[in-house]
Amino acid sequence: MSHPPASVELSTAISAVSRASLATSSVFRSIPSSLTKEDKSPVTLGDFAAQAVVNSVLHAHFSQDKIVAEEEASALKENGELRGKVTALVKEALQRDEAGLTGQKDFKPQWTEKAASDEAVMESIDLGSYSGGSSGRFWTLDPIDGTKGFLRGGQYAVCLALVESGKPTLAVMACPNLPFTKDVPKPQEGDRSGVDGGGSLFVAVKGGGAWQRSLNLSAASASFQPISMRPRDASLTFCESVEAGHSSQGTNAEIAKLLTITAPPVRMDSQAKYASVARGDGDVYLRLPTGKGEYQEKIWDHASGQLLCEEAGGKVTDCSGKDLDFGQGRTLKLNKGVVVAHRDAHEEVLKAVQEALEKEGRGYLARGEPAPAL
Numbered sequence: 001m002s003h004p005p006a007s008v009e010l011s012t013a014i015s016a017v018s019r020a021s022l023a024t025s026s027v028f029r030s031i032p033s034s035l036t037k038e039d040k041s042p043v044t045l046g047d048f049a050a051q052a053v054v055n056s057v058l059h060a061h062f063s064q065d066k067i068v069a070e071e072e073a074s075a076l077k078e079n080g081e082l083r084g085k086v087t088a089l090v091k092e093a094l095q096r097d098e099a100g101l102t103g104q105k106d107f108k109p110q111w112t113e114k115a116a117s118d119e120a121v122m123e124s125i126d127l128g129s130y131s132g133g134s135s136g137r138f139w140t141l142d143p144i145d146g147t148k149g150f151l152r153g154g155q156y157a158v159c160l161a162l163v164e165s166g167k168p169t170l171a172v173m174a175c176p177n178l179p180f181t182k183d184v185p186k187p188q189e190g191d192r193s194g195v196d197g198g199g200s201l202f203v204a205v206k207g208g209g210a211w212q213r214s215l216n217l218s219a220a221s222a223s224f225q226p227i228s229m230r231p232r233d234a235s236l237t238f239c240e241s242v243e244a245g246h247s248s249q250g251t252n253a254e255i256a257k258l259l260t261i262t263a264p265p266v267r268m269d270s271q272a273k274y275a276s277v278a279r280g281d282g283d284v285y286l287r288l289p290t291g292k293g294e295y296q297e298k299i300w301d302h303a304s305g306q307l308l309c310e311e312a313g314g315k316v317t318d319c320s321g322k323d324l325d326f327g328q329g330r331t332l333k334l335n336k337g338v339v340v341a342h343r344d345a346h347e348e349v350l351k352a353v354q355e356a357l358e359k360e361g362r363g364y365l366a367r368g369e370p371a372p373a374l
């Protein structure tokens with residue numbers, strides 16, 4: 001098959017994510033500033049604009065579908081200048097010609113001019129407030145995954161997935177700063193001039209494979225190609241977060257020793273990590289909890305990445321070997337940590353993860369038990 005299995009959902013999601021990544025790329029080039037949210041994490045006008053774009057495209061095509069998305073519009077309600085900038089970005093992204101942007105000649109955008117007023121933009125952002133759950137279907141969106149990377153001038157991703165009965169069934173992820181192949185060097189952190197050839201777009205359909213093409217239709221690699229994880233090899237390479245506070249890098253180093261891996265881990269921001277192991281740039285993505293595992297991972301931080309890796313031949317579980325459960329609300333509250341490896345390597349990697357956690361006195365995370373009370 002030379003194209004992912006077609007559906008209106010897939011065409012709509014490709015249109016939405018491609019448009020959103022136009023808005024984020026434009027903010028990225030201009031050296032974004034940020035606001036700080038209540039949980040102390042940053043948000044930029046790129047996050048707001050991308051969420052408004054995706055939600056308004058989804059709502060125009062599937063008005064019954066609910067959306068679980070990261071951002072909320074409250075900060076824009078008090079800040080007219082920021083609101084105006086977001087609306088201008090949304091307008092520009094929604095007005096782009098579909099065939100020229102995504103090559104989807106038969107897809108007819110259903111949204112109207114009205115989607116790009118200040119009021120409509122704020123309403124669209126707040127369409128993402130759904131609480132999730134295990135029944136029916138909903139979309140989950142991270143408008144900019146890796147906002148810290150986005151601010152530093154590193155990797156980030158626009159991540160959208162359709163979840164049905166608690167399981168991701170369709171994923172579209174744009175990685176505007178990830179070159180189409182590993183052979184083209186990634187831009188240096190802080191380089192805001194963009195990627196030669198225009199970054200990468202990833203798609204996965206449950207039971208229908210994982211695919212990528214260049215985000216830029218004029219690039220040589222503008223048509224979808226299937227991707228797969230690297231088969232179990234003699235030596236494994238690891239991929240982990242740049243942010244030490246997001247996962248336990250010390251535990252990863254111990255796991256590498258147990259697996260006799262000597263190569264240093266590749267550090268990268270965002271779900272671009274899932275995409276790069278899905279296409280075989282690396283072998284293992286570990287995101288192990290810090291401390292006692294107090295942080296609950298958000299569903300939008302994993303839904304599209306999980307499907308991409310599973311459809312590319314991988315297995316994705318938490319530290320106790322359980323599947324990620326996307327039907328528990330806005331967070332993965334029944335899971336601790338994420339372990340991604342090729343199907344044939346996963347058991348061995350998980351064993352090393354569990355051994356390292358036991359050694360550290362955090363074996364309860366490996367057993368899926370609550371942390372012991374002091």
Ligand SMILES: Nc1ncnc2c1ncn2[C@@H]1O[C@H](COP(=O)(O)O)[C@@H](O)[C@H]1OP(=O)(O)O
Nearest residue numbers: 144145146147148241242243246269270295301
């Ligand atoms: N305390 C935390 N622990 C784990 N992940 C976090 C934490 N705070 C934010 N995140 C999320 O981690 C992801 C990026 O992590 P990394 O690049 O380290 O893999 C992002 O989804 C980020 O959200 P956001 O979408 O707001 O950037």
Ligand SMILES: [Mg+2]
Nearest residue numbers: 142145146301
């Ligand atoms: Mg995120």
Ligand SMILES: [Mg+2]
Nearest residue numbers: 070142144145
């Ligand atoms: Mg985000």
Ligand SMILES: [Mg+2]
Nearest residue numbers: 041042070147
């Ligand atoms: Mg965030």
